[in-house]
Amino acid sequence: MAGDFLARMEAARTRWLTLDDRHEVKIRRPHETRMPSSITTAADLEPVADFVVDWRGAGFTAAAILGDPAAGSDPMPFDRDVWRYMAFDSLAWLTEIGVAVADDVRAFKQAQADAAGK
Numbered sequence: 037m038a039g040d041f042l043a044r045m046e047a048a049r050t051r052w053l054t055l056d057d058r059h060e061v062k063i064r065r066p067h068e069t070r071m072p073s074s075i076t077t078a079a080d081l082e083p084v085a086d087f088v089v090d091w092r093g094a095g096f097t098a099a100a101i102l103g104d105p106a107a108g109s110d111p112m113p114f115d116r117d118v119w120r121y122m123a124f125d126s127l128a129w130l131t132e133i134g135v136a137v138a139d140d141v142r143a144f145k146q147a148q149a150d151a152a153g154k
Contacts (some may be wrong), residue, residue, distance in 0.1 A: 050089065052131050055129050058095030061088045061119075063133055065140040082129040085123040087137050090114045 048063045064087055091114050094100065098107035101122060112118070125127055 051140070052092075053133065056095070056133060058093050058100070059129075060091065060093045061133065062090035062092075062135055063140070064089045065137060065144060068141065068145075073147065081127070081134055082124070083101075084130050084134040085120045086116075087133060088119055088123070091119065099149050 037047070050062055052060050053063050055062050059137050060122075067086060092111070096113055096114075097109050099105050099109050101118070103114065123133075
């Protein structure tokens with residue numbers, strides 16, 4: 037019972053975000069206590085990479101990631117360490133993810149306030 041309910045809670049926190057025509061990532065809204073208080077420098081974006089929990093798209097193959105067509109064109113399963121390595125080379129991706137997650141947190145807080153009648 038609790039496992040099913042927790043899975044539903046997790047699902048309510050996640051959504052797919054399109055980064056470009058070859059890359060889509062599943063982001064998970066962090067708990068309020070784990071949201072960075074501010075993102076003002078590139079270094080502040082590092083925790084944002086951890087809000088990604090899955091990926092899909094033609095850009096997530098060994099060939100695309102390594103830039104070597106011989107490396108293989110099969111989709112790679114999501115790997116947190118590979119994702120972080122890739123993401124740290126893309127300030128634009130991390131910024132977009134950070135904005136999307138911040139929007140999700142604001143929407144969640146607004147929904148809580150609305151439900152409380154504030």
